[in-house]
Amino acid sequence: MDFHFTPEEEAFRSEVRAFLDENLPAGANANAPAFLAEWTQKVRAKRWVGFSWPKEVGGGGASIMQQVILKEEMAKRKAPPLGTCFMGLAWVGPAIIQYGTPAQKQRFIPDILDGKYQWCTGYSEPASGSDLASLQCKCVREGDEYVVNGQKIWTSIAMWSKWIILLVRTGGLDSEGQAPGGAMRPASKHEGITCLLVPMDTKGITVRPIKNMSGGSMFAEVFFDAVRVPVENRLGEEGQGWQVTVSALAHERSSIAEVEGLRRKLEELKELARKSRKNGRAALEDDGIRRRIARFEAKIEGMRFNGMRALTKQLRGEPLGTRSGWRSLAALRALVARSRNRRRHTEHPEEHHRRARARPPEGLMSTEDRVQRIESLLREKLGATDVQVVDESHKHRGHAGAAGGGGHFRVTIASPRFAGLSLVQAQRLVYEALGEMMTHEIHALTITTRG
Amino acid sequence: MNFGFTEEQDLLRREVRKFLDAQCPLEEVRKLMETPDGFSRALWKQLGELGWLGLTIPEKQGGAGLGWVDLVVVLEEMGATLFPSPFLATTIAAAALREAGSDAQQARWLPSLADSSCIASLAFLEPSDRWDAAGVALAGRAQGKGVVLSGEKVQVLDAPSADLFVVAFRSGNAISLAVVERNAAGVTVEATPSIDQTRRVGRVRFENVAVAADAVLSEASEATLARVLDLATAAVTAEVLGAAGAALQITVNYAKQREQFGSPIGRFQGVKHPLAEMLVDVESAKSILYYAAWCLDERDPDAARAVSLAKAYASEAFARIGVDSVQLHGGVGYTWEYDPHLYLKRSKWARPAFGDSDFHYDRAISIGEQ
Numbered sequence: 001m002d003f004h005f006t007p008e009e010e011a012f013r014s015e016v017r018a019f020l021d022e023n024l025p026a027g028a029n030a031n032a033p034a035f036l037a038e039w040t041q042k043v044r045a046k047r048w049v050g051f052s053w054p055k056e057v058g059g060g061g062a063s064i065m066q067q068v069i070l071k072e073e074m075a076k077r078k079a080p081p082l083g084t085c086f087m088g089l090a091w092v093g094p095a096i097i098q099y100g101t102p103a104q105k106q107r108f109i110p111d112i113l114d115g116k117y118q119w120c121t122g123y124s125e126p127a128s129g130s131d132l133a134s135l136q137c138k139c140v141r142e143g144d145e146y147v148v149n150g151q152k153i154w155t156s157i158a159m160w161s162k163w164i165i166l167l168v169r170t171g172g173l174d175s176e177g178q179a180p181g182g183a184m185r186p187a188s189k190h191e192g193i194t195c196l197l198v199p200m201d202t203k204g205i206t207v208r209p210i211k212n213m214s215g216g217s218m219f220a221e222v223f224f225d226a227v228r229v230p231v232e233n234r235l236g237e238e239g240q241g242w243q244v245t246v247s248a249l250a251h252e253r254s255s256i257a258e259v260e261g262l263r264r265k266l267e268e269l270k271e272l273a274r275k276s277r278k279n280g281r282a283a284l285e286d287d288g289i290r291r292r293i294a295r296f297e298a299k300i301e302g303m304r305f306n307g308m309r310a311l312t313k314q315l316r317g318e319p320l321g322t323r324s325g326w327r328s329l330a331a332l333r334a335l336v337a338r339s340r341n342r343r344r345h346t347e348h349p350e351e352h353h354r355r356a357r358a359r360p361p362e363g364l365m366s367t368e369d370r371v372q373r374i375e376s377l378l379r380e381k382l383g384a385t386d387v388q389v390v391d392e393s394h395k396h397r398g399h400a401g402a403a404g405g406g407g408h409f410r411v412t413i414a415s416p417r418f419a420g421l422s423l424v425q426a427q428r429l430v431y432e433a434l435g436e437m438m439t440h441e442i443h444a445l446t447i448t449t450r451g
Numbered sequence: 452m453n454f455g456f457t458e459e460q461d462l463l464r465r466e467v468r469k470f471l472d473a474q475c476p477l478e479e480v481r482k483l484m485e486t487p488d489g490f491s492r493a494l495w496k497q498l499g500e501l502g503w504l505g506l507t508i509p510e511k512q513g514g515a516g517l518g519w520v521d522l523v524v525v526l527e528e529m530g531a532t533l534f535p536s537p538f539l540a541t542t543i544a545a546a547a548l549r550e551a552g553s554d555a556q557q558a559r560w561l562p563s564l565a566d567s568s569c570i571a572s573l574a575f576l577e578p579s580d581r582w583d584a585a586g587v588a589l590a591g592r593a594q595g596k597g598v599v600l601s602g603e604k605v606q607v608l609d610a611p612s613a614d615l616f617v618v619a620f621r622s623g624n625a626i627s628l629a630v631v632e633r634n635a636a637g638v639t640v641e642a643t644p645s646i647d648q649t650r651r652v653g654r655v656r657f658e659n660v661a662v663a664a665d666a667v668l669s670e671a672s673e674a675t676l677a678r679v680l681d682l683a684t685a686a687v688t689a690e691v692l693g694a695a696g697a698a699l700q701i702t703v704n705y706a707k708q709r710e711q712f713g714s715p716i717g718r719f720q721g722v723k724h725p726l727a728e729m730l731v732d733v734e735s736a737k738s739i740l741y742y743a744a745w746c747l748d749e750r751d752p753d754a755a756r757a758v759s760l761a762k763a764y765a766s767e768a769f770a771r772i773g774v775d776s777v778q779l780h781g782g783v784g785y786t787w788e789y790d791p792h793l794y795l796k797r798s799k800w801a802r803p804a805f806g807d808s809d810f811h812y813d814r815a816i817s818i819g820e821q
């Protein structure tokens with residue numbers, strides 16, 4: 001056990017500190033747009049944006065220790081972020097580097113490093129949150145294109161993003177028995193998932209912001225209506241999407257730098273407690289407050305040393321379990337959610353298997369039967385007073401989706417159950433009511449609800 | 452021994468619940484919280500007509516002369532729907548007038564509090580953030596037979612809409628209470644933005660505000676003030692526990708409904724356990740509170756300790772329930788549209804209000820040591 005750094009590492013630390021002394025002088029307004037623009041250029045010139053990425057793609061090719069030192073020093077000085085394309089740098093870029101074609105790397109990586117535009121992440125769906133692998137956003141191949149129909153939700157910054165990294169279902173348990181292109185039906189729901197990179201201005205994409213608890217909007221619903229995506233925008237192989245997104249974590253993730261940020265926050269908290277009054281004296285002199293602050297300090301130190309142990313493992317070349325994602329803090333929250341899903345999934349294999357068994361292949365219904373069944377399900381389960389079901393499958397005839405057997409329907413439905421419900425809630429009800437049909441009989445659904 | 456509510460109290464609870472469900476469900480609360488007043492004057496008037504505003508006001512002053520156990524029943528229900536109104540503020544101010552006012556002073560103000568014509572509030576807390584007599588620094592300088600008040604009060608409940616303040620002040624070593632009208636010369640009221648939009652608070656400044664002798668409450672002392680604060684704290688705790696119970700109920704309902712991994716999430720132990728813990732917390736805190744309310748009504752010497760334990764337990768439990776109910780709702784818990792955030796925000800207000808858990812646990816221990 002040794003907590004010292006090598007001379008090279010110390011030299012690098014000095015370099016970073018000197019850079020910060022020069023470019024982030026005390027009192028600089030680090031939030032001013034002009035300052036940020038200049039800062040971004042400077043750190044980019046240093047190759048500190050995408051510092052862990054290989055040099056060939058424009059990254060810094062840094063060692064793990066260098067990454068730790070850079071992040072730590074930046075956090076200590078409350079420096080602005082290294083690069084502005086948050087999700088691009090955090091997981092889209094790493095996934096492209098690992099699984100992308102040379103053309104994809106060339107097309108996307110420089111823009112991510114330069115922060116030319118934002119990426120958003122289209123994983124969660126109304127019915128698939130923790131159980132992400134049950135996602136149902138439908139995708140079929142038609143020649144050189146994929147056609148996507150479905151919905152994503154909670155997509156952070158969708159309204160300001162130029163591209164979305166999208167998980168769709170091209171096969172597996174929730175799709176037609178056979179995946180397009182004659183592929184065999186995969187054995188698990190993880191295997192029918194494909195990752196696509198899609199421009200947000202593609203025809204058929206609609207973004208609807210969701211008001212969050214603070215009254216603002218940071219995330220949105222994203223609807224896909226016959227969205228056509230060139231096959232060359234697929235990341236990784238068809239059916240490999242789960243792997244592509246879950247393993248794109250190859251960069252340093254000991255969380256030591258995040259802990260540094262927390263330590264700084266703790267200092268700010270102490271300062272606040274020094275200035276505020278509680279029970280007639282400085283809050284920092286209050287036993288209760290002192291104990292609570294000390295508890296935070298213990299937790300933070302625990303995280304920091306956990307991080308060092310994880311880092312040591314990583315340096316020795318031992319694989320880091322997905323558990324190290326657990327230590328990640330705010331900046332990696334979405335990744336944590338994902339690894340959490342995975343863990344839960346593996347902790348509940350019985351659910352998984354029950355689900356797998358519950359889906360026998362079946363003979364498909366005629367279109368008339370489907371329309372009738374949709375109507376009767378909606379009337380019966382939602383007490384719908386008015387239901388109109390229009391079969392739009394003809395519009396899609398010849399498409400791979402139609403060949404798969406599921407129909408395209410436009411449903412207009414009025415039900416007192418919708419009164420006071422939001423669109424999301426109402427649509428959830430409709431999907432629930434039609435649950436049994438979503439597997440094979442319905443390929444895509446356009447829903448209009450009235451209260 | 453009989454540790455339960457009477458049939459009448461259960462009936463009262465049902466009446467309040469029916470009234471609130473019909474007149475002020477959460478959709479209505481959401482509308483009201485966006486208005487400048489933050490509450491409905493029409494409903495306020497009805498509270499007077501229904502007799503609830505006078506619940507704890509003596510009969511000869513136009514009230515029903517009931518006790519704190521009865522009040523707890525009403526406040527739990529109001530807490531459950533986050534009912535926005537100056538009911539709590541006015542009830543606490545009425546308690547101060549009753550505990551510390553002469554018969555003449557009670558007769559002068561209490562009837563208008565009971566019939567909803569006057570919104571009143573206790574102005575106690577100062578920037579020192581102390582919930583005991585030692586925290587009162589607002590100066591009362593003698594002038595003739597009256598006093599002149601100078602100083603500042605913060606976190607005054609419903610200050611923006613209050614017509615009348617009952618103000619704690621200090622002259623030398625003595626603590627007293629004065630009744631000051633909102634539009635008296637030298638009084639300025641400023642609304643304080645609150646994380647909880649269903650609850651309005653404000654800062655009240657007193658600059659050489661002249662108070663006539665008959666508006667200084669004649670029976671006010673450190674002891675009466677302590678009792679007033681205990682009554683107030685118990686009232687706030689009742690509201691807190693009503694809200695905590697409702698947040699729990701909403702979350703249980705959601706867990707029964709929402710399916711992931713092919714089953715309602717409420718079937719997973721990882722969801723069941725926090726829900727069960729919340730239930731134990733809410734019920735335990737309620738039990739302590741009911742005992743505390745009984746002690747207050749009986750003027751039992753154990754009242755102060757019981758009140759402090761109830762508030763400490765309840766506000767910590769509510770804080771945890773607020774956070775967990777957002778968490779257990781997943782993504783929708785983060786939205787404006789679903790209700791957990793309303794309760795989470797109320798829990799943030801409630802935690803320090805009338806003393807946080809550190810304060811009350813310390814107090815409970817010290818009382819026990821005496």
Ligand SMILES: Cc1cc2nc3c(=O)[nH]c(=O)nc-3n(C[C@H](O)[C@H](O)[C@H](O)COP(=O)(O)OP(=O)(O)OC[C@H]3O[C@@H](n4cnc5c(N)ncnc54)[C@H](O)[C@@H]3O)c2cc1C
Binds near residue numbers: 124722
């Ligand atoms: C601020 C914010 C930003 C987001 N940004 C994005 C984004 O950019 N892109 C994206 O794709 N998604 C995003 N998400 C979605 C996020 O990943 C999901 O909310 C998350 O996966 C949980 O899914 P859910 O909301 O459906 O909750 P549910 O899965 O319904 O979970 C509800 C509750 O049940 C618990 N639970 C579920 N299953 C189990 C189990 N088996 N055992 C124990 N407990 C369980 C959960 O922990 C949770 O408390 C965002 C969410 C938030 C809040």
